[in-house]
Amino acid sequence: MIRVQVPATTANMGPGFDCVGMALKLYNFVEMEAIEQGVVIDVEGDGADKIPRDKSNIVYLAAERVFKIVDRKPAGLRIKLTNNIPLARGLGSSAAATVGGLIAANMLVGSPLSEKELLNVATAIEGHPDNVAPALLGGIVVSAKEDDDIKTVKIQPPAGMKCVVAIPDFQLSTKAAREVLPQNVSMEDAVFNLSRTAILVAALMRGDFDLLSIGLDDRLHQPYRANLIPGMKKVFAAAKLAGAKGVALSGAGPTLIGFCDENIGLIAKVMKDTFAANGVRCRVVELEPNPVGATALEKISL
Template sequence: MATFVDGPVRVSVPATSANLGPGFDSLGLALSLRDELEAEVLPDGLVVDVAGAGADGVPRDESHLVVRAMRAAFDLMGEQPPGLRLSCRNVIPHARGLGSSSAAIVAGVVLARGLVAGGQLLASDEALFDLAADLEGHPDNVAPAFYGGFVISGREADRWYAVRAGVDPRITAVVFVPPDGVETAVARGLLPGVVPHADAAANAGRAALLVAAITGQPEHLLAATRDWLHQDQREPAMPRTLELVRALRADGVPAVVSGAGPTVLAFGSADTADLLARCPQGWTPYELSVDVEGARLT
């Protein structure tokens, strides 16, 4: 029987950008934009408080994504608490391609483990990551949210895998967040079921080059972020996003659609002033670094 800890447990989880151009459903990067959450066990009931990004559009009951992830993790560890209080302070924009759902899932499983005495013995990091990826359905955002940094992830047989790689310290990131979001399901619905072999081969080569560029040769980022599989295909759902990506790339800036969009991520140098000035009117720019810590109890 699990024993629950007294008092609240707090967790901080980073935003993530997945795909990064050619790394469709396999490459992800944690970014220095964090949601902060707190949970504690109550004698009974469920209390959910949400403030910040997306607060007006999320439920306050058992269907809340963080609560669902917590319930799944408690099941993994063998017992549900009698009651729960959850408080979310959201910074990561919702439905913008910055991993808000993965951050919620990762926060939930980490909070649940933190609320159980000896939780590390009942649910290892590998087990929690597997659970989080199962809940999300793909690992490319979950992996960097959980582990931090730059992560190559996927599925082999019946298990998820995640391999961290280094990040060249010269790499910085600027994201341009539009005022309106696009649901991931809508963006995925625009992708074709079959792609030409030549496009798949070209994409594989650029994905391999992207790993080399991020880990130590950022001078190759422009070529390495060229994509054939998903960005142009999603243009009907986010025309201004693709317009900005093309304009930046035409000027030599390695720019991509962040995740399923519509946010644009651009890799920059140490001085990002000129890049920040390219932000379209009405959009919100963020100058970010790579977050190497991932989810952490605070």
């Protein structure tokens, strides 16, 4: 039986749309074993009542992808999912499921695929690398797609960086949050995001939290998604007033994330209160950046 732990991730980090993401210390677990026949899927935890237990399950689909690539397949498969990452909230639940399925299936057939190959397959499944790369590699990962090959640069999260996430009680699928984005953007907005992404990466590498305020600014996706998340701009403003060094939409939302080095309790409170004042109930959780990516916890040969 294979057991894999996969971290949650916060993608984009403001301007780094589809190319920057960071792993967080919150985990899903994927267990997988070969059985004599059939497909058995058990799900516990977040979304257990919503996640399919048949061959449309994305963990199963990821496993099938590996079996097809390596042309080796167990007769039957048992999968158990234990989920702590909230579903469709912007914390990389689908990336964790995909990465967990790929790693477990690869191990089940003797690990023929390298980490790099798994990353390329994971990105092909997800459509963009910003969640799957940090889910697999840990830390903060900047990714660039070169055809089907993903180039990555991993940055260790700066010492002392803390995160607070405000997770609304409604779901927002990535698909829906991408449908509101424009097909084209102006040169001015493109340059705005280029400069902010460069500053973001410099700030993270230097551990310069004061640069985060400008480095998390974005014009490519957050302004368009604001209408889907009541109170988003007000929560951003309140968190900054309370001491957050920067704030962003986590992934495709609706979760909002604040970055700080102090005052985390106050920032968490104002984010929750400001969401509530705008009619959104949310759960606020303090989460640390995670230097470590997906990890195989044990491999037991039966």
